[in-house]
Amino acid sequence: MDLLRRVQKALALVGLGAALASCSSNRSDQLRLGAGIALTGNAGLLGQDARTGLDLAKLQFAQLQPRLELELEDTGSDEVGATVAFRRLINAKPVAILGPSLSQQGFAVMPMADRAGIPVIGVSTTAPGIPQLGPFVARVASPVTVVAPRSLAKALQLNPGIRRVAVFFAQDDVFCTSETQIFQKAIRAKGLDLVAVQRTSVADTDFQIPITNVLRSRPQLVVISALVADGGNLVRQLRELGYQGQIVAGNGLNTPNIYPVCQKHCDGMLITQAYNPSLDNASNRNLLKLFRRGRSADAVPPQVTAQAYTGYQVVHEALAKLKGTLPKGQSLTSLPLADLRQRLLKTLLAGTYQTPLGELRFSPEGEVVQRDFSVARVSMDADGRSGRFVLQP
Known part of the structure; x- marks a missing residue:
């Protein structure tokens, strides 16, 4: 008799567990x-x-x-x-x-x-x-066609004397190749001299030779379309090899995760922002x-x-x-x-x-329509490994 009661109790618990599981897996609109x-x-x-x-x-x-x-x-x-x-x-x-x-x-x-x-x-x-x-x-x-030209325009506003521009881009990434085309079109439209166009790869870590070649053209502005690791290393090596001019970075470097890669050399880069943290x-x-x-x-x-x-x-x-x-x-x-x-x-x-x-x-075809953008300057802290994006007026 005790055995029968235990079996009945076990079956009841199994039934209760199944019911609870059913309720849990069928919550309203899960x-x-x-x-x-x-x-x-x-x-x-x-x-x-x-x-x-x-x-x-x-x-x-x-x-x-x-x-x-x-x-x-x-x-x-x-x-x-x-x-x-x-x-x-x-x-x-x-x-x-x-x-x-x-x-x-x-x-x-x-x-x-x-x-x-x-x-x-x-x-x-x-x-x-x-x-x-x-x-x-x-x-x-937002598409790069809307975003990319804004940082270039800000660089020229801050440095009106810029005439000579060099471009680096990761040739094996479709975003980077499309972004650089937008940048290059905007550079030409502003009547600037495109003195060098240098191809790189997202797997590259050593940029000494391409940077040395580009610096011979004496650029006053360098525009980079790359991802975090390759782009951050490119920025760091540009500064280490003596480049002192303005750097405009594309959307692939638009993350605080670049700080430990290019470190203190990130300072001063301009990047367009689709996000403004002060938005109320x-x-x-x-x-x-x-x-x-x-x-x-x-x-x-x-x-x-x-x-x-x-x-x-x-x-x-x-x-x-x-x-x-x-x-x-x-x-x-x-x-x-x-x-x-x-x-x-x-x-x-x-x-x-x-x-x-x-x-x-x-839009009817799924393109985002966004009104507000900003351009930020990277400001590195004294430790050279942390920083912030400072929105430019």
Whole structure:
């Protein structure tokens, strides 16, 4: 008899556990959001900034409907890694995907998500042509065509006597090759002399020979399109080899992670910013509050952190708006997944969002429309390994 009671009690507990598990796995509007970010390789430092933004957004929206479960995959820093990561994400059946980190990866994998009918939102893919990859492709990172010329214009404003300009770019990265074309076009449009165009590689660590060749042309301004590791080393070696003129860096170096790479030699670089930490809206205040936990009271997130946070935010707000259009009592999870994705895309592209990047909306083909930009000067601290981006008036 005791044995029978124990068996009955065990069965009851199993049933209760199954019921609780069922309730837990079917919470109202529990949806999966995918993210493919470069956490390793030469783009890993940018990817870590993005991961911070996603983690902070998870905290901010954790208690709000709809509930999002974040599925994060490391894309590495090349197309092969991105392809593997995106296949896993697509198989996980998310409502949308954020990423990848690099434009070169985006051209490889965003069409995969598009063919699967999954909205994919780039958070740091800024090369021309990204939104044109397919109807399900969008981005919250403003294109390099809008961003790049601003830092060049600021350099000329600060140094009106500049005439001779040299350019370095990583020839094996599609973003860097597209960005340098924008820079070079702007240089010529301003009537400046383009005295040297030097190709490099994202895997390069020793730039002594190309720098020596370029310095023979006596540039007054050097413009760099590279990623964090190669670009930071290039900046450091430029200064060590005697270059004293202005440096304009492209968006690939737009992260505090450059500080330990180029160290004190980062000082004075100009970089266009799509994120202004002094922006006074609720979304940015929330981001700053979360970011400063465990950091100094004046710490500010990198641009890519703000962009990743924004990507999560616009997806969440679009889903919440979509939920409000459903009949009372109907949840988003009751919709067929393909239908939900299509409705999400339509709602997302039609919205206007107050984000840490300011007010954003989208063109019908998924291009972000952003109004506010700034140019920052890197100001290094006395230790030569930490610093800050100082917005220029």
